[in-house]
Amino acid sequence: MSITPPCEISVKEILPAVRSIIATKLVKEKGLPLYEAAKKMGITPAAVANYMNKKRGNSVRELIEHDKKMMEMISDFVEKVYLGTNEDLSNYYCMLCSEGKKVLKRSGIDVPLCAYESSLMLKQ
Numbered sequence: 001m002s003i004t005p006p007c008e009i010s011v012k013e014i015l016p017a018v019r020s021i022i023a024t025k026l027v028k029e030k031g032l033p034l035y036e037a038a039k040k041m042g043i044t045p046a047a048v049a050n051y052m053n054k055k056r057g058n059s060v061r062e063l064i065e066h067d068k069k070m071m072e073m074i075s076d077f078v079e080k081v082y083l084g085t086n087e088d089l090s091n092y093y094c095m096l097c098s099e100g101k102k103v104l105k106r107s108g109i110d111v112p113l114c115a116y117e118s119s120l121m122l123k124q
Contacts, residue, residue, distance in 0.1 A: 001087075006101075006112045006113060007114050009111050013060050013111070014064075014101065015100075017059065017061040018064065019041065019056075019065050021061065023037055023051040024052055026081065027040070028052075034052075067106075070099050073095065077096065098117050101117070102114075104111050
């Protein structure tokens with residue numbers, strides 16, 4: 001039995017990989033300056049640079065990048081961030097995390113469900 005909450009695993013592995021991809025897309029695909037990408041993401045410019053230089057978020061990034069559905073979700077998120085919609089985008093991280101867990105599971109890495117995912121399953 002593990003006492004490590006599912007979100008801790010996600011915060012250490014999945015979300016850094018997702019942020020790394022988002023930062024790279026905002027700067028390289030959307031042409032945003034590093035500082036503007038950082039502001040839109042709510043992180044420091046140094047963090048964006050670390051993500052882009054692959055100093056952070058690499059442990060599962062490749063698995064995520066090879067998953068079509070996950071990359072479509074990330075691209076949709078990047079578009080919303082880029083356009084600066086007034087929508088609260090913080091919940092998208094939960095959806096991306098949930099999908100990221102599915103990607104990991106297909107690769108043989110099992111991450112337990114969090115409360116968000118459990119509540120979704122109860123609604124179905």
